[in-house]
Amino acid sequence: MTEAGVGTPRRLLSKVPEVTVWFWIIKILCTTVGETFADWINNSLGFGLIVTAMLFTVVLIAVMVWQLRLDRYVPFVYWLTVVVVSVTGTLYTDILTDKISTPLVLSTGVFAVILAIVFGIWYSREGTLSIHSIVTLRRELFYWLAILVTFALGTAAGDWTLALTGWSPGTSVLLPAGLILAVVVGWRLGANAVLAFWLAYILTRPLGANLGDWFSSPASDHGLGAGTARTSVLFLAAILAVVVYLTLSRSDIVDKDPQHRPSPVAANPGRERIMLGYYAVVAMLAGALLAWASAQPHASASDEPAAAPPAATLAPGEVAAHFPTAEITKFRSITSDTLTKVQAGRQAAATARIKDLETAWDQDQDTLQPMDKPGWDVLDGKIDKALKAVRAATPDPATETQALTNLLAALG
Incomplete structure (x- = not known):
């Protein structure tokens, strides 16, 4: 030994x-x-x-x-x-x-x-x-x-x-x-x-x-x-x-066996x-x-153009009518949670939370978009506006609240 x-x-x-x-x-x-x-x-x-x-x-x-x-x-x-x-x-x-x-x-x-x-x-x-x-x-x-x-x-x-x-x-x-x-x-x-x-x-x-x-x-x-x-x-x-x-x-x-290892420098x-x-x-x-x-303007997917004009003619009740209830409930829960954080003045938490919405929406695009293209376009545009409002360099609580409230209305 x-x-x-x-x-x-x-x-x-x-x-x-x-x-x-x-x-x-x-x-x-x-x-x-x-x-x-x-x-x-x-x-x-x-x-x-x-x-x-x-x-x-x-x-x-x-x-x-x-x-x-x-x-x-x-x-x-x-x-x-x-x-x-x-x-x-x-x-x-x-x-x-x-x-x-x-x-x-x-x-x-x-x-x-x-x-x-x-x-x-x-x-x-x-x-x-x-x-x-x-x-x-x-x-x-x-x-x-x-x-x-x-x-x-x-x-x-x-x-x-x-x-x-x-x-x-x-x-x-x-x-x-x-x-x-x-x-x-x-x-x-x-x-x-x-x-x-x-x-x-x-x-x-x-x-x-x-x-x-x-x-x-x-x-x-x-x-x-x-x-x-x-x-x-x-x-x-x-x-x-x-x-x-x-x-x-x-x-x-x-x-x-330490003897078999190279000597450390x-x-x-x-x-x-x-x-x-x-x-x-x-x-x-x-x-x-x-x-x-x-200090720079934050570029993100939320800066993309809004949805196509024809989709904007859908009534709020028609927007999410053809999508699975479980998915819409998930999007609504995240949006509501983000709105609560904004109203409580927890901007960092709201910014982090809305990332979940972006991730979930992007993951479900291949499934939801073929189900109802006009409805998907409307929701996509409203989600973009919500993302842009929450992620703004100098967020305005009133603008954030309005964008999130509009999204909740579209989600039914």
């Missing part, structure tokens, strides 16, 4: 994969699925946000017990756990925003503080935050708790950014991608490797979510029009393919302090970009 192994009977083989390019590819795929799959179940299947969150909490507990009972890294179980954590963390943030009307800036700050506390306790107990040190049950528990909070933080920060900027799905991908590139550059220039890892890990959440929105959003909203269901299936298939490859190739297995405290300043400059530049973008 080697000296390193004496007195450590509880130590396991590494419970996490080697950090390779495959790690980051599959991590981004998992965060994309976390965004689109949750939206699909919540909106398309009509489970609702609370029920969906409860369902995935149960699933999370089950897969987490499976993962914790293993004594080594198993690709399928590990990445299944990441997918479920991604969905669950997203849902928890959505509950704070949509059900409790917590401003996104507040939830972002709260999750950042919680993550700092988790890291602080973890480091004080274990002396390291390195992913390569996950060889005990206590460290693994800290690791998964940190992962869950990073997903919630990434969701809140990403949604807050979109609310500030009004960027289209394709454009919104560029900011987290650019920040990840800046983190990688900092790491290559001598930044602390553990800090760089966790910064990149947090940023992959908004990157993956924005990719999901880009793929699932309709072409009219500058997306690729795949829808949440097809996007989820596509990315789940990609995850499965990568997991099968990793299982067969074992290219992400951490060797159990010695840390340079002076260089690390310099790169901390570099990261601070990057953060300030990103903040300046967001401040500039928030």
Whole structure:
């Protein structure tokens, strides 16, 4: 027995994969699925946000017990756990925003503080935050708790950014991608490797979510029009393919014998302090970009032309007459909820909530439009006006109320 192994009977083989390019590819795929799959179940299947969150909490507990009972890294179980954590963390943030009307800036700050506390306790107990040190049950528990909070933080920060900027799905991908590139550059220039890892890990959440929105959003909203269901299936298939490859190739297995691993590059405290300043400059530049973008007129799908004139001749009672009652009820519930938030002065919550209406309407277009094209055109125009009013750079409560009230009347 080697000296390193004496007195450590509880130590396991590494419970996490080697950090390779495959790690980051599959991590981004998992965060994309976390965004689109949750939206699909919540909106398309009509489970609702609370029920969906409860369902995935149960699933999370089950897969987490499976993962914790293993004594080594198993690709399928590990990445299944990441997918479920991604969905669950997203849902928890959505509950704070949509059900409790917590401003996104507040939830972002709260999750950042919680993550700092988790890291602080973890480091004080274990002396390291390195992913390569996950060889005990206590460290693994800290690791998964940190992962869950990073997903919630990434969701809140990403949604807050979109609310500030009004960027289209394709454009919104560029900011987290650019920040990840800046983190990688900092790491290559001598930044602390553990800090760089966790910064990149947090940023992959908004990157993956924005990719999901880009793929699932309709072409009219500058997306690729795949829808949440097809996007989820596509990315789940990609995850499965990568997991099968990793299982067969074992290219992400951490060797159990530390002597067989390359010697780590010695840390340079002076260089690390310099790169901390570099990261601070990057953060300030990103903040300046967001401040500039928030001051610009927000372009969105709601800026499209209104419906065709012939459809506007329909009486309010005829608009939704040929659509399924369950779907109309869903649209009406979201609209009514948004109106309530506007009247209560909760503008950020209203802006976040009306996103659900846009998502649900776009997802149902292929089904509803063939049923009654004139009725669909009328509702599409009124939804556009409601979106434009709520997402205006300087929202006017009277205009918002009027647009939402008109939409409710059209929905019957």
